């Protein structure tokens with residue numbers, strides 16, 4: 001039943017996101033949160049809950065992600081997957097719970113510190129600069145590393161030149177890693193969708209994150225493009241040790257790529273384990289059979 005792609009979200013969230021950002025609360029570092037973070041976890045969520053109006057998008061979610069793990073979060077449409085990633089990346093503020101990133105605990109992750117905390121993400125709907133080249137889009141992923149002032153850059157002072165050279169080197173390494181050399185000078189808007197998704201991955205990876213959040217990185221791709229993307233995601237983990245949290249509707253891809261899989265349904269975690277454990281879990285089978293996307297009764 002999981003062979004097919006299960007489709008995309010049915011709504012846009014930009015206005016809500018900007019509203020939430022405007023109301024950002026200060027960071028908290030609580031003893032309770034520190035205790036709940038397991039020592040070897042790169043990321044640990046505890047008691048996470050969020051509601052939108054009357055809709056409980058997430059209730060009491062715990063999730064532990066070990067360093068270097070590829071961890072998938074799956075579930076039917078509206079299960080709360082994107083909300084979870086948006087909370088981890090500071091776009092949404094949880095009503096309850098704590099988030100520990102590499103040992104630092106927050107009740108709300110500050111988006112302005114996300115890159116320095118070593119977290120990068122991609123978006124369900126592409127968030128690239130269509131009128132800029134592939135190379136410039138990728139370079140935008142390292143803007144946060146700049147220290148030199150505007151004036152230093154205008155005057156091309158040594159610190160600014162060193163920074164530019166460092167960024168350019170990382171960008172070229174990332175272009176090579178993701179095999180984007182042939183399109184590096186093309187405007188992003190002129191690329192096929194599958195390649196645009198790869199550019200978005202490149203922009204996240206150029207920041208050399210410890211944690212990479214991928215929100216449906218293979219949505220809308222052909223089978224060949226999905227296989228390529230899965231290869232790049234695995235290589236990012238294997239070669240660079242990046243810890244990866246992956247939301248993806250194509251369960252075939254998820255099961256082949258992930259070390260562990262958490263399953264959400266109606267905002268609750270209903271299963272968490274290896275792909276084999278999750279595939280055999282009756283609650284997971286029930287959740288998918290109860291949706292329009294599943295329902296043909298085959299095994300997961």
Ligand SMILES: Nc1ncnc2c1ncn2[C@@H]1O[C@H](COP(=O)(O)OP(=O)(O)OP(=O)(O)O)[C@@H](O)[C@H]1O
Pocket residue numbers: 008009010011013016017052055056057075076077078079080081082083084
């Ligand atoms: N910004 C928001 N404003 C209002 N409701 C929201 C917002 N974000 C999420 N929701 C609601 O929270 C619930 C969970 O949505 P979410 O997008 O997290 O699910 P999902 O599992 O990612 O779904 P999909 O697979 O369709 O992308 C849904 O009922 C959704 O309508």
